[in-house]
Amino acid sequence: DAKTTQPTSMDCAEGRAANLPCNHSTISGNEYVYWYRQIHSQGPQYIIHGLKNNETNEMASLIITEDRKSSTLILPHATLRDTAVYYCIVVKYSGAGSYQLTFGKGTKLSVIP
């Protein structure tokens, strides 16, 4: 599976957009990009995923570059409750439908009042 590289930490002012980058330069054509977040020591929470096209849901937007070697998670109006560790994960759906999610260290996002 492709590995991902994320900055260790980032700060964002409350109310501003938070843009979290992720590099996955070895991603293959059948691998998806998933984003999760973990608030304090709670269980990780799914945010969004995509393959090629940009995606948006009620939580965030995901921008994937045309070559798919990097992506950006956008929280449009960050709040203090968005302070968390954000994980970018590459997922392959195998022919048998089996897969494993590999969680790296993620990016610690701190939203500042």
Place this chain on the structure above:
Amino acid sequence: DADVTQTPRNRITKTGKRIMLECSQTKGHDRMYWYRQDPGLGLQLIYYSFDVKDINKGEISDGYSVSRQAQAKFSLSLESAIPNQTALYFCATSGSANTGELFFGEGSRLTVL
């Protein structure tokens, strides 16, 4: 009530003791997982199960065993706990083959003295 429930939430035990962490889910999902998280690190997959008759080792299965008692129940055992198994343990579920969307429990914090 939580969709994925873990018990106990906190446990302190001594080296050599047998420990069982239990997970139950009300989501009706076939797939269940156990992850371990050490401080400041991402999650590592211990075991996963795609149905009641299917058990698979993850990245770090040594020293652990699991039992899938029913579709809704998946327990993790430490036959003889050791201090380096002190960690936060998460159970997760997913509902279908081609998805990387996992639903996590709130975690079980285990301390082995």
